[in-house]
Amino acid sequence: MTEVSVQSRARLSRRGVERLDLLLLTIEALDLNGGEAMLWTSHQIGLQAQFPNRVELWKRRCHNPLRRTTRREQLNPVDAESLICLVCAMAERLYPMLHQLLSTREPEQLTQERWMLLKERLGDLIEERMNLRRGAVMNLLDHDSEGPLHRQLINTLALCAGPGGIDRLRATLLDPTP
Amino acid sequence: MQKNTYRYEQTASLLLVEGYPDLSAGHGNEAIGILSAWRLQLIGTPELEGTRDHLESLMSAVMPYARHQLSGVGLRFGADGGFVSIGPMDSGTRHQLELRSSREGVEPLQIKLDDADLADLVRCLDRLRLDERVKLTWTIPTDQALKRHELVDRIPLQRRLAAPVLGGFALAATLAVAVLQPLPPIGEESAKPLTTGLETAQPDAER
Numbered sequence: 001m002t003e004v005s006v007q008s009r010a011r012l013s014r015r016g017v018e019r020l021d022l023l024l025l026t027i028e029a030l031d032l033n034g035g036e037a038m039l040w041t042s043h044q045i046g047l048q049a050q051f052p053n054r055v056e057l058w059k060r061r062c063h064n065p066l067r068r069t070t071r072r073e074q075l076n077p078v079d080a081e082s083l084i085c086l087v088c089a090m091a092e093r094l095y096p097m098l099h100q101l102l103s104t105r106e107p108e109q110l111t112q113e114r115w116m117l118l119k120e121r122l123g124d125l126i127e128e129r130m131n132l133r134r135g136a137v138m139n140l141l142d143h144d145s146e147g148p149l150h151r152q153l154i155n156t157l158a159l160c161a162g163p164g165g166i167d168r169l170r171a172t173l174l175d176p177t178p
Numbered sequence: 179m180q181k182n183t184y185r186y187e188q189t190a191s192l193l194l195v196e197g198y199p200d201l202s203a204g205h206g207n208e209a210i211g212i213l214s215a216w217r218l219q220l221i222g223t224p225e226l227e228g229t230r231d232h233l234e235s236l237m238s239a240v241m242p243y244a245r246h247q248l249s250g251v252g253l254r255f256g257a258d259g260g261f262v263s264i265g266p267m268d269s270g271t272r273h274q275l276e277l278r279s280s281r282e283g284v285e286p287l288q289i290k291l292d293d294a295d296l297a298d299l300v301r302c303l304d305r306l307r308l309d310e311r312v313k314l315t316w317t318i319p320t321d322q323a324l325k326r327h328e329l330v331d332r333i334p335l336q337r338r339l340a341a342p343v344l345g346g347f348a349l350a351a352t353l354a355v356a357v358l359q360p361l362p363p364i365g366e367e368s369a370k371p372l373t374t375g376l377e378t379a380q381p382d383a384e385r
Contacts, residue, residue, distance in 0.1 A: 099294045099297065102292065103292060155293050156248055159296075159300060160248065163308060164305065170321070171323050172249050175329060176323065176324075176329065178333060
C-alpha cells in the first residue's frame with residue numbers, strides 16, 4: 001500500500017509516542033487477533049524490515065513511557081513513520097467496525113453494547129500493559145474521562161484510515177503539548 | 179474527446195467526478211485534466227452537484243476541519259462568503275455542513291453529519307485527491323502540526339487557570355505568613371551572649 005516516506009521524518013514527542021501506542025492498543029481492543037494482524041499487515045505494506053517479528057514490533061511500542069516495560073531512548077523517526085503507516089493500514093482494515101461504532105444510524109442498544117465491549121477490552125489491555133502507578137494511566141482508566149477518550153480514539157482511527165490519513169495522523173502526533 | 183467518469187464510494191458517501199483529459203498538457207485518455215461536473219450523494223440528504231470551484235471549496239473546508247478534529251479542536255472552516263463551511267454542532271458528535279448556492283435567492287442548505295458520515299466524506303475526498311488519474315491541482319493546506327495557541331483553546335478555562343491561580347494563592351499565603359510572623363525584639367536579641375559559657379574579649383585599654 002505505502003512505503004515509508006523519506007520526507008517528514010520528524011521525531012515524535014513523548015506525548016506523540018504515548019498517543020501512537022494508545023491507538024495501536026485500541027486496534028488490539030477492536031481486533032481480538034490484533035497482534036498477529038498487525039504483523040501480517042506490516043508485511044503486506046512492505047514494513048518487514050522494520051518489524052520482522054512480533055518482538056521487534058513490541059520493542060518499538062515499548063518507547064511509550066507509560067508502559068510497564070519501557071525503553072529510555074527516543075523512538076527512531078523511521079520507526080515512528082512505520083508505526084504511523086501501520087496504524088493507518090490497520091484502521092482501513094477495521095473501518096467497517098469503526099463506522100458501526102460512530103454511526104448514529106445503527107441501533108442504539110447494539111451500539112452501546114459495542115462501546116461497552118470496547119471499553120472493557122481496552123481497559124483490560126491498559127491494565128495489563130501499562131504502569132498503573134502513573135497518573136496518566138490512571139486517568140485513562142478513570143470512568144468519567146474514558147467515554148470521551150474512547151470516542152476520540154475511535155474517531156481518530158476513522159479519520160486516519162487509509163493512505164490519505166497518514167499525513168493527518170503524523171501532523172496530529174507532532175502537535176506540541178499545550 | 180473521451181469523457182471520463184470516476185466514482186469514489188465509502189459506505190454512506192458517493193462522489194462522482196466527470197471530466198476530460200487535457201490533451202494540451204499531454205494527459206492520457208484515462209486522465210481527467212478538465213473537470214466538467216461532480217455529484218456527491220450522502221445518505222439521507224439531497225444530491226449535491228456543482229462546478230470545480232464548488233468541489234474545491236468543499237475540499238478546502240472539510241479537509242482542514244478533519245485535521246483539526248483529530249487534534250480535538252472544533253473550529254468552523256470555510257470562508258464567510260464561500261460556497262461551503264463546516265463546523266461542530268453543540269452535541270460534539272455531529273457536524274453541520276452548510277452549502278451556499280451561487281444562484282441568487284437560493285437558501286443555504288444545511289446538512290447534519292455524524293462522525294461516521296464525516297469520516298466517509300473525508301475518505302471519498304482523500305481518494306479523489308490521491309487518484310493519479312485525476313490531474314487536477316487542489317489548493318488545500320498541507321497537514322501540519324497545530325500551533326500551541328490553537329491547542330490551548332480546547333482546554334477548559336477552569337483547567338487552564340487552575341495551576342496559576344493555585345500557585346498565586348500559595349505564594350500569597352507564604353508571604354502573608356512571613357509578614358505576620360512576629361520578629362523577636364531587637365534589644366533582647368543583641369543583649370544575649372553569642373555563646374553561653376564564653377566571655378567576650380576585653381579591649382586592651384581596660385586591662
